[in-house]
Amino acid sequence: MRLSPRTSDRITRIAGFVTVTLAAAFLLAPVLLTAVLSFSNDPYFGVPPDTWGFRQYETLFTDQIWRDALMLSLKIALPVGLLSAVIAVPAVFAIHRSRLPGRNVLHVGGLAGIIIPISAFAVAMYGVLADFGLLGTYAGLVLANTVLALPLMLVVTSAALSRIPVELELAAMVTGASRARAWFGITLRLLAPAMIGGFVLAVVTSFDEAVFINFIGGPGLTTLPKAILDSARLGVDPVIMAVATLLMVATSILMILALKFARSTDE
Amino acid sequence: MTVSDEQIPAASVPTGEGRAGTNGRGAALELRGVSKHFGSTVALAEANLSVRPGEFLTLLGPSGSGKTTMLRLIVGFEAPTSGQILLRGSDISHMSPAERDIGMVFQQYALFPHMTVADNIAYGLKIRRWPAAERKHKVEEMLELIRLPGFGDRYPRQLSGGQQQRVALGRALAYDPALILMDEPLGALDRTLRLQMEEEIRRLHRKLNATVIYVTHDQQEALALSDRIAIMRDGRIVALGTPEELYYRPGNSFVASFFANANLLPVDGHERRSADTAWVHCAGQELEVPAVGGGGEPAVLSVRRRSLRLGPADGLRLDGTVEETLLFGDEREVAMSVDGIGRVVAVLDARDSGEVRVGEPITLYAPAADTLLVPEI
Amino acid sequence: MFVLYPLVKLGIDSFSTGDGLSNYAAVFESAAGRKALITTVIGSVIVAVLAVGIGGICSWYIRSTKSTFARIVLWLAVLTPFWMGTVTKNYAIVLLIAENGALNQLLDVVGLSGLDLLYTPTAVLLGMVYTMVPYAAVSIYGALLTIDDSLLSAARSMGASRARIIRTIVLPLAMPGIVASTALVFAISLGFYVTPVLLGGAQTPFMATFIQDRILTFFDYGVASAASVVLLVIAIVILGLVVALVGRERLVRAIA
Numbered sequence: 001m002r003l004s005p006r007t008s009d010r011i012t013r014i015a016g017f018v019t020v021t022l023a024a025a026f027l028l029a030p031v032l033l034t035a036v037l038s039f040s041n042d043p044y045f046g047v048p049p050d051t052w053g054f055r056q057y058e059t060l061f062t063d064q065i066w067r068d069a070l071m072l073s074l075k076i077a078l079p080v081g082l083l084s085a086v087i088a089v090p091a092v093f094a095i096h097r098s099r100l101p102g103r104n105v106l107h108v109g110g111l112a113g114i115i116i117p118i119s120a121f122a123v124a125m126y127g128v129l130a131d132f133g134l135l136g137t138y139a140g141l142v143l144a145n146t147v148l149a150l151p152l153m154l155v156v157t158s159a160a161l162s163r164i165p166v167e168l169e170l171a172a173m174v175t176g177a178s179r180a181r182a183w184f185g186i187t188l189r190l191l192a193p194a195m196i197g198g199f200v201l202a203v204v205t206s207f208d209e210a211v212f213i214n215f216i217g218g219p220g221l222t223t224l225p226k227a228i229l230d231s232a233r234l235g236v237d238p239v240i241m242a243v244a245t246l247l248m249v250a251t252s253i254l255m256i257l258a259l260k261f262a263r264s265t266d267e
Numbered sequence: 268m269t270v271s272d273e274q275i276p277a278a279s280v281p282t283g284e285g286r287a288g289t290n291g292r293g294a295a296l297e298l299r300g301v302s303k304h305f306g307s308t309v310a311l312a313e314a315n316l317s318v319r320p321g322e323f324l325t326l327l328g329p330s331g332s333g334k335t336t337m338l339r340l341i342v343g344f345e346a347p348t349s350g351q352i353l354l355r356g357s358d359i360s361h362m363s364p365a366e367r368d369i370g371m372v373f374q375q376y377a378l379f380p381h382m383t384v385a386d387n388i389a390y391g392l393k394i395r396r397w398p399a400a401e402r403k404h405k406v407e408e409m410l411e412l413i414r415l416p417g418f419g420d421r422y423p424r425q426l427s428g429g430q431q432q433r434v435a436l437g438r439a440l441a442y443d444p445a446l447i448l449m450d451e452p453l454g455a456l457d458r459t460l461r462l463q464m465e466e467e468i469r470r471l472h473r474k475l476n477a478t479v480i481y482v483t484h485d486q487q488e489a490l491a492l493s494d495r496i497a498i499m500r501d502g503r504i505v506a507l508g509t510p511e512e513l514y515y516r517p518g519n520s521f522v523a524s525f526f527a528n529a530n531l532l533p534v535d536g537h538e539r540r541s542a543d544t545a546w547v548h549c550a551g552q553e554l555e556v557p558a559v560g561g562g563g564e565p566a567v568l569s570v571r572r573r574s575l576r577l578g579p580a581d582g583l584r585l586d587g588t589v590e591e592t593l594l595f596g597d598e599r600e601v602a603m604s605v606d607g608i609g610r611v612v613a614v615l616d617a618r619d620s621g622e623v624r625v626g627e628p629i630t631l632y633a634p635a636a637d638t639l640l641v642p643e644i
Numbered sequence: 645m646f647v648l649y650p651l652v653k654l655g656i657d658s659f660s661t662g663d664g665l666s667n668y669a670a671v672f673e674s675a676a677g678r679k680a681l682i683t684t685v686i687g688s689v690i691v692a693v694l695a696v697g698i699g700g701i702c703s704w705y706i707r708s709t710k711s712t713f714a715r716i717v718l719w720l721a722v723l724t725p726f727w728m729g730t731v732t733k734n735y736a737i738v739l740l741i742a743e744n745g746a747l748n749q750l751l752d753v754v755g756l757s758g759l760d761l762l763y764t765p766t767a768v769l770l771g772m773v774y775t776m777v778p779y780a781a782v783s784i785y786g787a788l789l790t791i792d793d794s795l796l797s798a799a800r801s802m803g804a805s806r807a808r809i810i811r812t813i814v815l816p817l818a819m820p821g822i823v824a825s826t827a828l829v830f831a832i833s834l835g836f837y838v839t840p841v842l843l844g845g846a847q848t849p850f851m852a853t854f855i856q857d858r859i860l861t862f863f864d865y866g867v868a869s870a871a872s873v874v875l876l877v878i879a880i881v882i883l884g885l886v887v888a889l890v891g892r893e894r895l896v897r898a899i900a
Contacts, residue, residue, distance in 0.1 A: 005803065005804075005805040008805040008806070008807055008808075009805050009806045009807075011807075012805070012806040012807045012810075013806065016701065016705060019698075019701050020701060020702055020705045020718065023698045023701065023702055023721070023777070024702070024717060024718060024721040026698075026774070027721040027722060027724055027725060027774070027777060028720070028721045028724060029740060029746070030728075030733060030736030030737050030739070030740050030774070031724050031728060031733075031736060033736060033739050033740055033746050034732070034735070034736040034739060037739060045739075045742075045744070046744060048749070111896060112648065112651075115828060115831050115832060115879070115883065116651070116831070116835070116876060116879060117831065117832070117834040117835025117836075117872075117875045117876065117879050118832075118835035118836070118837060119835045119836070119837045119851065119852035119855055119856070119872070119875070120654070120834075120835055120855075120872035120873070120875040120876045120879075121650070121651070121835065122837070123654060123855055123859065123865075123868050123869055123871075123872040124650035124651050124653065124654035124869075124872065125650055126859060126865070126868075127650065127653055127654055127657050127865065127869060128649070128650045128653055130865070131653075147650070165375060165377060167373045167375060167377035168377050168379060168380075170342075170344060170364070170371075170373075170377070171371065171373060171377040171379075171438075172379070172390070173343075173363070173364040173365050174342055174343075174364045174365075174367075174369055174370065174371040174439075174448075175365075175370070175371075175390050175391040175394065175438065175439075175442070176365050176368075176391050176394040176395060176442070177365055177390075177394055178363075178365055179363070179365075181394070186379060189381060190380065190381060207729075208729045208730050208731075209730075210729075210730045210731045210837070210838050211730075211835075211837040211838060211852075214837070214856060214860075215856065215859060215860070225729060225730065225731045228729075228731045228732065228735065229731050229838065229841070229842065232731070232734075232735050232738065232842055233841065233842070236738065236739070236742060240732075240735055241735075241739070243732070244728075244729070244732035244735055244736060247728075247729045247732050248727065248728050248729070248732060251727050251728065251729060252727045255726070255727050
């Protein structure tokens, strides 16, 4: 049977609409559910909750375990952000502004960090850290998370630098600026938004890291994701819904900021 | 193009000396035997060039001819392999770009995107530690000069391409450098804007009497702007002269075809009659024609497109078949193929040539005095 | 360097700890190892196909819809999993599919019997698809953007129906991007850890949990590294195939 283009179009359109609506519902439902349920006042999990209130948030903020986990996560994430910036920026200049023989390796290595299976990577990190006696240490976690965050930082700053024409630095130099003044005042200044964006991205990545910690963490090193994971493995604790909601809000804000900064270099 | 097509006797060709005006104070810029090698490739070979103060000199050549290399050597982005570059008499060959006192306009404008138009123009002044008040005054003056008054607070991205390029001009001119370099500054603009900007650059040059070296691959631009033109090929300057000299008396076959778009006809033999005339045997005819060069080397007969006409005339006669015609308003371009010569292109008056048909035979004439025997390179 | 050094060391360790191929033999000979590997590979294929399918349809809708509202809602839906933490998003799925979770309550209301999804392989796949849809959608959207609108108008002017335009113009032109995206999703899926742990429970065999057990329960780093290398090799072979098929540029663009 041949359908007229018009009927066929209508069928395609309806089928598309239904699929897309279902997909959107599937993607949005867990978030909305978590956010709504975090305002349950029940000490146990149930849908729909019997009472509503801020009980979960109160528990969250008064409980020492959650506070410690949050602090540890921050204490890891911030150095990771700084470290990856300190490593990525020179690396990106080496990739773009020189004819180093190893620049392709650097590029491939950076991208590999994003796509390789994460648990295989975790075992690799386990092996390396074991060699240096860093398993189950704070330093080991910072190092491992930096390796994880670095590729993102590289991709963001590298994309930004490739949009900054070399001529700008040259123009500053012709106009009389010293090499250092041209570099700091023009190129680095223009790269700054991307660096901040990459920094936020690195911090978020490290903050969210939940795989490495299980392999290379140790007793007394419970980050926030690890705390949630441990708690969730034991059963459904309604406090986690509050943690999750706060995390989602914080991450969203940070990610939007990061994207905004990273893109502002475009203009 | 507005250049008249009358024949100009070689002796009366203006040399551009008068237009440069400030002759006699020595060169503003001088290149002495400057070479640049990248590995085994020679990007620039033994270039010698002297630019007069206030002169507008264009480096013209196809891509890869060495003009950009020469520019980068002058501004200091590259160091010469050998030779000396002198600016106002002092050797700058190995100075950093910042020490050279040069202004440069880039093809893609290279305006600092995070600074306002005013800050862009003031950048060189700030580095030279001009006091704020004088700086402000100078920026206003430059904005006036580049016809963008009131645009100081805008950002480059808010301006059109032409406006951005004017700001780039303002930035390069603001600190009154000893030399201005322009690297294909109109390359990124569309045709109409390009013509306007040519006008603008001419006006600024006249007004400021600045010394300018201008790089382009567009011969129309070079014709319209320059006091003198250096034509480059394969890392060498193959001709240097005023637009008139190069157009009407090209020194060799490359200049004749690249700059004047002339037809190059093979000759079966040639012999010097005097310092600037020769006998040639061309297209089965014997003619006495103007000649340049030493006389011993292989040569071709250069015939400009507008030298060919339909009406009988003394001189060269070409019989061929029309291959193609193209109407450009007042003019008609006619391509013909001539046995033993090849393809010849002529530009004829459109109304006189209405009967020209593709595939039919045609006969065109060029006055002998309107042709030129040039060494073949 | 930071990325490659650990991986190279991993490869060497997998042979040198123990005796040559013995670690690999241990992976392939143990029933648990074989089962985990098969489940992981087949699961990743399913995830890749589903995520690319859903992501692809969503990104085409975003690209072609005229309604700004629909576009915003869809972008929001597609990007939300990106912005939720790894653990939290899996936890959210637990809330959705738990025995007394939202989905079963909903089914109960409409009179259907509840599903026992949590702690099954299906739950893990669901969680993985949820995580991977954004990756697929964003990278395919990039490929779709390169398709010139005038091509679609041209096809339309010749009388092609929507379905035909998608089949004969959009799909062929987006195919390299789709292939790259599928490989990308597949490679990332191989390494999933949090999702099997949270949604699969103790009983569902995935490589990540297998590997972790070797290290943390049996302290057998050699077998764990061999299992990891197996995952890596599968990922590299697939990515290598895709590079050969559609070129390195495509893959790089799909990632960035």
